[in-house]
Amino acid sequence: MKARVFVTLKSGVLDPQGKAIQHALDGLGFSGVNDVRAGKLIELDLADGTSQEQIEEMCRKLLANTVIENYKIEAVS
Amino acid sequence: MKSAVIVFPGSNCDRDLAVALELVSGVKPAMVWHRETELPEGTDLIAVPGGFSYGDYLRSGAMAARSPVMQAVAAAAAKGTYVLGICNGFQVLTETGLLPGALLRNAGMHFVCRHVALTVENSQSAFTSRYAAGETVHFPVAHHDGNYFADAATLDRLEGEGRIAFRYAEAVNGSARNIAGVINDAGNVLGLMPHPERVVEKAHGNIDGRRMFEGLVESLMARA
Numbered sequence: 001m002k003a004r005v006f007v008t009l010k011s012g013v014l015d016p017q018g019k020a021i022q023h024a025l026d027g028l029g030f031s032g033v034n035d036v037r038a039g040k041l042i043e044l045d046l047a048d049g050t051s052q053e054q055i056e057e058m059c060r061k062l063l064a065n066t067v068i069e070n071y072k073i074e075a076v077s
Numbered sequence: 078m079k080s081a082v083i084v085f086p087g088s089n090c091d092r093d094l095a096v097a098l099e100l101v102s103g104v105k106p107a108m109v110w111h112r113e114t115e116l117p118e119g120t121d122l123i124a125v126p127g128g129f130s131y132g133d134y135l136r137s138g139a140m141a142a143r144s145p146v147m148q149a150v151a152a153a154a155a156k157g158t159y160v161l162g163i164c165n166g167f168q169v170l171t172e173t174g175l176l177p178g179a180l181l182r183n184a185g186m187h188f189v190c191r192h193v194a195l196t197v198e199n200s201q202s203a204f205t206s207r208y209a210a211g212e213t214v215h216f217p218v219a220h221h222d223g224n225y226f227a228d229a230a231t232l233d234r235l236e237g238e239g240r241i242a243f244r245y246a247e248a249v250n251g252s253a254r255n256i257a258g259v260i261n262d263a264g265n266v267l268g269l270m271p272h273p274e275r276v277v278e279k280a281h282g283n284i285d286g287r288r289m290f291e292g293l294v295e296s297l298m299a300r301a
Contacts (some may be wrong), residue, residue: 013226014251016186063144065136066170067179068226 001057002076007064008039043076061077078297080106081121083150083166085141090127090164091272097274098124101290110142116153121297123150127164127219127272135179137222138168147173154208159203159297160266162213167258167268174189176261176268177235178227183220184251188267190219192282194246195257195271201240202260203296204267212284213246216271223270225252235259242267 009015015037020035042063044055055073064071080098084091087200098106106124107117116123141147147169154160154175162170170176178192183189184289191216197208208214228237232253235241243258250270273286 014181014184014224016182016184016224016251020186044233062135062139063140067171067177068181 001048001050003044003046003050004076005042005044005055005059005063005075006039006072006074007042007059007069008072009037010068010070015067078102078294079117079119080102080104080120080124081109081111081116081120082106082124082126083111083146085111085127085130085169087130087132088126088128088165090272093272094124094126094163094274097277097286098122099275101287102294106147108250109146111141111146114145114159116149116150117145120153120158121247121295122159122161122299123153125150125160125162125166125169127166130169133222136168136172138165138170138172141165142172142174143171151175155293157263157265158165158295161204161293162266163272163274164218164223164270167270168222170266175266175273176259177231178225178253178259180220180222180253180270181224181226182222183224185247186191188219188221189223189250192217192218192248193271196246198241198244199260199290201239202242202264202267203293204289205242205292206296207292207297214243215276216273216286217275218249218271220250220270223250223252225256225270227253232256238262243269243271267283289299 017038018036025033059071095106118163168180200210233301240260273289276286
């Protein structure tokens with residue numbers, strides 16, 4: 001089984017990388033980009049039967065720093 | 078005073094830190110590899126150095142914080158052993174949960190590498206006893222992820238409890254409330270982004286950092 005973990009900065013946490021991307025898009029002439037937030041996508045190839053709780057624990061213990069980041073788990077069949 | 082310097086793959090300030098500790102304490106620190114599960118018996122001070130542990134993979138300090146040796150460091154800190162984290166060492170200590178908050182990418186996106194002015198906020202700790210509160214000192218910084226972040230309640234608590242050791246006296250990286258270094262609630266763990274170990278000899282330009290190590294040696298010798 002596979003899962004995808006999306007790690008994103010919490011709202012209110014400054015994302016200078018997102019800001020730089022926004023400026024670059026603006027520089028390329030794409031108007032109307034109001035905000036950009038950059039995050040990470042982590043793909044996990046897991047043993048069948050790995051529980052949602054185990055993946056949550058992976059997120060809390062390593063994949064995300066919950067002081068500054070949120071995570072979202074998406075199961076991929 | 079017996080000290081230990083933790084060495085991760087990618088640490089690059091470990092030897093500078095060892096030189097500074099030996100210069101001030103007269104004793105060579107033990108260099109402890111990240112795979113070790115125990116610290117040398119009788120270690121008084123654990124120093125977590127700067128660098129790019131594990132290539133800054135995932136987040137700065139994230140992989141190092143989960144290494145075997147950091148379990149031993151956390152256990153020792155809980156028993157009152159002193160821990161000093163500098164630069165990447167500060168990032169590792171926040172990732173380990175030994176210090177509150179996190180270090181984000183610098184607000185200006187640039188790697189900052191220069192001498193900066195710092196204000197000593199707390200001169201009561203073992204780390205800062207040789208400084209005067211309100212004094213300005215100059216330490217070098219060299220980091221990309223030094224933008225200190227914590228929620229407002231945590232920041233208020235740190236301020237209220239006198240746990241902000243140093244503040245930047247100039248704009249450096251966007252840190253919340255200009256925080257450059259924080260102390261844990263028990264007072265035995267300090268993390269800071271600037272590098273005191275790089276200003277311990279006259280040839281370094283100033284010796285403002287030397288007093289941190291002198292104060293630590295004095296406090297820890299008095300405890301022994």
